[in-house]
Amino acid sequence: MPVVPVSGSGHPPWVADPNRYMPAATRVAWPGGFTQTYAAGLNYQASELYFGSxxxxxxxxxxxxxxxxxxxxxxxxxETVNPNADMLIDEVFFLHPDGNEYPVLFVGIAAAAATAATGIVWGEVTLPADLPRRSIFGIRTVWHGTVGNTYIGGYRIQRHRGEKYWAAGDLASVRALAAASAPSTPDRDPDSFYNTVGNVSNSQPLAYGPAMIFAKGWDGRPVPLVLSDSLIERQEIAASADERGNMGVWRRWFDVADPVWGETMPLIMGVPGAKSQLELAGSGSTIATLRWGLIDIVKNTYNGGLNPWTFVFDQSGRNDNNATASTWANFKFGLVDRVKARYGAGIHVVGVTIQPTVSTSTAYRTLAGLSVATLWNAVSGTLKSVNDLIKASSRYARWIDFLPYWSDSRSLGFPPTAELFPLGNVIGHPGNQDGVTTWNTMVLPDIVPNGARITFEYQPGLYTSRTVIARTDNGDGTITATVKEVFATNVQDNAALFGAGLGSDGIGVHEDLYGILYTVDRMPQTEKSKFYP
Known part of the structure; x- marks a missing residue:
């Protein structure tokens, strides 16, 4: 096997195995959250999603x-959020960055049916030539169902990256929408729910698409099997995704193509809310093993007994919180034990410490306004004891102390707040300042990125926030931003402006975009040295 050489200090040599299937796409997501119902005239659907190689x-x-x-x-x-009928796939296409499209076939056939509640179907496509490194490629999935039946999805489309979600009453019509690259069907991408998380009636619709994407060509770099929860990416929803579709601290950090340690393409197993104690466990109405069966099919059917990963990265455990530190930690450790029982006691496992939940009296605007309960106190409370147990556990070959990177540089255990991210001033004022007429655009300095949540002093001493879901560059150092929240707020001229670090979900743990980028920048890529035995 070819060896990737290393000059001077850096990572150990990578022993390439180009015939071994490994994770090959950013952005991939397991379906779930809620089911949706096929409506009349909208029961043939198609998603066009873009991934980074x-x-x-x-x-x-x-x-x-x-x-x-x-x-x-x-x-x-x-794995219990299931459709009431099979997922009927009509066709899938691989969208090459050069503009060509290639059919993805299921045992040589364009169509396939993934059995409701249990099924997995395997699409395959070989390109005429290798896809270049760090390409952006697309997958267009077309599927249908009977009106009144339910279906599942996993993707909130990212508009600024050109993603689409169409629906029509027949196959020819939905194909025509895709062929014309028409705007998304309003029912499947309503403005009112864009970049919103909730249930089936109040959040951005979920499009069906690939559960995972694997490919050959692996150059031998480490590949993590990630035990995870919402902290992998749920801090973000859609509008703030980077150019390769990444959201959240860990996906962004893994994807940094560091000149020494390289990019890391993860195989992410978890979803928002995941508990260590429920993962890789259960059966029937409590089953959480089907995904593990899927990756083991890759191992045994396609990889000749080799896993599609090289080590385990354990970010899990936050949702298992308990007033007794040992109970809390043991839920996390129990998952590691189950993974080792499945794959061998000698697998390399990297542990990660847990960050706290905090409360605020200033809408997460100032450090002085933050407080923390004993359960979540990472300096002297229960969480400190849990993190100490993580760092002391022999289950982990190495560990990453995430807490200092996540924390405000001024105070360990508290997150970065808006006062750390001054952005200047709102330009003029949005709306007409009558406090009655609603508005949804505002002019801001052009340093404000898409998807950012901003905080501004709308009246002296009073602050409010908005989320940027689209932006138009005005060419003069400013942008006209479309914001998610539509209110009639009377905003003073040239209001002081800040980037929000935390708090859009109101539960005191999920960072907003400025907090995410702050943490990614503070966490050195040298931590990737721990990915090696």
Whole structure:
């Protein structure tokens, strides 16, 4: 096997195995959260999603689609959010960055049916030439169902990246929408719900698509099997995704193509709300093992007994919180034990410490306004004891102390607040300042990125926030931003402006975009040295 050389200090040599299927796409997501119902005239659907490829050439893509969905929150990651009928796939296409499209076939056939609640179907496509490293490629999935039946999805489309979600009453019509690259169907991408998380009646619709994407071409770099919860990416929803579709601290950090340690393409197992104690466990109405069966099919059917990963990265455990530190930690450790029982006691496992939940009296605007309960106190409370147990556990070959990177540089255990991110001033004022007429655009300095949540002093001493979901560059150092929240707020001229670090979900743990980028920048890529035995 070819060896990737290393000059001077840096990572150990990478022993390439180009015939081994490994994760080959950013952005992939398991379906789940809630089911949706096929409506009359909208029961043929298509998604066009874009992914980033690894930092090496790839080909021979292996793309599973599933008929089961995962619970998010509550009993996550149990695989019990299921359609009431099979997922009927009409066709799938691989969209090459050069503009060509290639059919993804299921045992040589364009169509497939993923059995409701249990099924996995395997799409395959081999390109005429290798896909160049770090490409952006698309997958267009077309599927249908009977009006009144339910279906699952996993993707909130990212408009600024050109993603689409169409629906029509027949196959020819939905194909025509895709061929014309028409705007998304309003029912499947309503403005009122864009970049919103909730239930089926109040959040951005979920499009069906690949459960995972694997490919050949692996150059031998470490590949993590990630035990995870919402902190992998749920801090973000859609509008703030980077150019490769990444959201959240860990996906963004893994994807940094560091000149020494390289990019890391993860195989992410968890979903928002996932509990360690429920993962890789249960059966029937509590099952959380179907995803593990999927990756083991890659191992045993396609990889000749080799896993599609090289080590385990354990970010899980936050949702298992308990007033007794040992109970809390043991839920996390129990998952590691189950993974080792499945794959061998000698696998390399990297542990990660847990960050706290905080409360605020200033809408997460100032450090002085933050407080923390004993359970979540990472300096002297229960969480400190849990993190100490993580760092002391022999289950982990190495560990990353995430807490200092996540924390405000001024105070360990508290997150970065808006006062750390001054952005200047709102330009003039949005709306007409009558406090009656609603508005949804405002002029801001052009340093404000898409998807950012901003905080501004709308009247002296009073602050409010908005989320930027679209932006138009005015060419003069400003942008006209479209914001998610539509109110009649009377805003003073040239209001002081800040980037929000935390708090859009109101639960005191999920960072907003400025907090995410702050943490990614503070966490050195040298931590990737721990990915090696």
């Amino acid at each position: 690894p930092d090496y050439p790839t080909n021979s893509f292996l793309i599973p689609f599933v008929g089961f969905g995962l619970t998010q929150g509550n009993n996550a990651p149990q």
